[in-house]
């Protein structure tokens with residue numbers, strides 16, 4: 331069983347060309363809207379539409395727990411994952427605020443929360459229950475999950491992207507909630523890039539230097555014990571990754587198969603995107619990087635994907651918040667193509683060729 335769409339659609343160069351020509355006819359010096367113009371052309375190529383549209387966006391928040399939380403690698407206890415799932419359904423988290431702001435279709439998908447959800451949460455209409463297992467195993471003691479479980483979590487992510495496309499969403503933001511998932515993401519990033527853990531491990535929710543040294547040692551010991559193979563991304567995901575990370579990778583891949591522009595959030599989402607790109611390299615064409623996270627490993631993950639994010643806003647939250655903050659830039663790029671007057675419409679002279 332595989333959820334990896336093969337092949338993905340190709341970027342549409344004709345739609346990109348038409349968008350580019352339209353931008354050049356707008357009432358502005360050529361290229362004067364900088365990266366916004368390149369974004370507009372990129373969106374046209376992804377959607378195969380000269381006039382792309384990214385609204386309404388889908389926001390998918392995948393939640394799961396991590397056995398490695400037992401090693402004291404996070405500033406918060408594992409129970410916070412379930413509590414935050416309840417908070418998402420109640421509409422009280424940061425991502426809820428941005429989802430309301432942008433008229434997004436928000437879903438919270440439980441792919442492996444270990445602690446029981448507070449009363450009333452499990453049957454809340456915003457929550458989709460797709461639990462593969464009750465959190466991963468502690469990667470110090472064994473593989474985080476089996477390959478089959480990693481594929482099941484990817485498939486759950488893929489189904490969420492299918493629902494978003496079927497509901498008419500025009501872009502996709504994937505976010506996550508899972509205490510200790512910066513540990514899993516750091517381990518996975520080290521495994522896939524071969525870079526030393528010291529250069530990519532960070533404070534996550536906010537641990538002190540002593541605990542940070544411990545977190546680094548935990549990851550180094552886990553990598554030595556598990557020996558993930560960088561040439562086997564699914565295997566690395568299973569041995570040191572996470573259920574919500576797998577689900578994000580699956581959602582991105584299926585989202586791309588529907589030509590949805592994919593806005594990538596911070597450190598954890600970017601590591602999920604890296605796994606997905608290792609499984610299907612042409613996914614990279616569909617990714618737009620929302621922001622640069624404060625988590626130090628994000629820089630390396632971005633480099634591994636040759637990515638330059640839109641915003642640098644010192645966020646270090648996750649949930650999809652950095653991608654949601656970047657969404658208005660994509661929306662502006664689309665509106666620019668669709669709504670602005672051309673030189674012809676406005677009766678303004680173009681630059682003369684002979685100066």
Ligand SMILES: Cc1cc2ncn([C@H]3O[C@H](COP(=O)(O)O)[C@@H](O)[C@H]3O)c2cc1C
Pocket residue numbers: 403404405406410414506507508509510511512513533534535536647648649
């Ligand atoms: C209340 C709260 C809300 C969050 N929303 C996202 N995260 C973020 O923090 C966690 C990763 O950091 P670490 O690896 O240090 O545990 C993830 O759940 C991530 O989404 C949160 C964390 C907390 C505590």
Ligand SMILES: O=C(O)c1cccnc1
Pocket residue numbers: 512534535595596597598599623624625628645646647648649
């Ligand atoms: O960048 C992120 O995604 C991030 C950073 C710290 C904690 N949680 C998420």
